[in-house]
Amino acid sequence: MLIQYHILFGFIICFFLYPVYGTNIVIIFLASILIDVDHYIFYIVNQKSFNIKKAHEFFVLSESTFILPFHTAEFLVALLFLSLFHSFFFFVLFGVVLHFILDITDETRFDYIGRFPSLIWYLARKVNKEKFKNKE
Numbered sequence: 679m680l681i682q683y684h685i686l687f688g689f690i691i692c693f694f695l696y697p698v699y700g701t702n703i704v705i706i707f708l709a710s711i712l713i714d715v716d717h718y719i720f721y722i723v724n725q726k727s728f729n730i731k732k733a734h735e736f737f738v739l740s741e742s743t744f745i746l747p748f749h750t751a752e753f754l755v756a757l758l759f760l761s762l763f764h765s766f767f768f769f770v771l772f773g774v775v776l777h778f779i780l781d782i783t784d785e786t787r788f789d790y791i792g793r794f795p796s797l798i799w800y801l802a803r804k805v806n807k808e809k810f811k812n813k814e
């Protein structure tokens with residue numbers, strides 16, 4: 679989902695959450711947007727470029743599968759674990775879940791999903807592919 683929609687829907691949802699969570703909605707709102715920084719980091723590492731406009735085009739046009747660390751089940755589990763110790767992480771987790779719901783809702787419109795949902799699953803597949811490639 680494009681960043682402007684994350685900002686719009688995040689703002690609307692946080693507006694309604696304000697009576698429940700007070701100023702902590704700022705953490706939820708920022709987390710629901712800033713999680714997408716992993717797209718840009720992925721682009722910088724893989725394309726060796728800081729051009730944010732090209733990074734945006736890369737993810738809009740790309741049809742390959744990639745792993746985005748903040749968009750994985752492991753990141754959710756880590757935040758869930760950390761939220762046991764400090765409420766800040768609970769609100770970050772809330773924002774990330776909100777972000778995931780918006781991403782998943784948006785991506786139901788497409789045939790393919792570019793990002794892989796689990797780091798462990800991704801690495802296991804990669805190791806397995808290498809193993810089978812070596813047997814041929």
Ligand SMILES: [Zn+2]
Pocket residue numbers: 679713714749777781
């Ligand atoms: Zn996202």
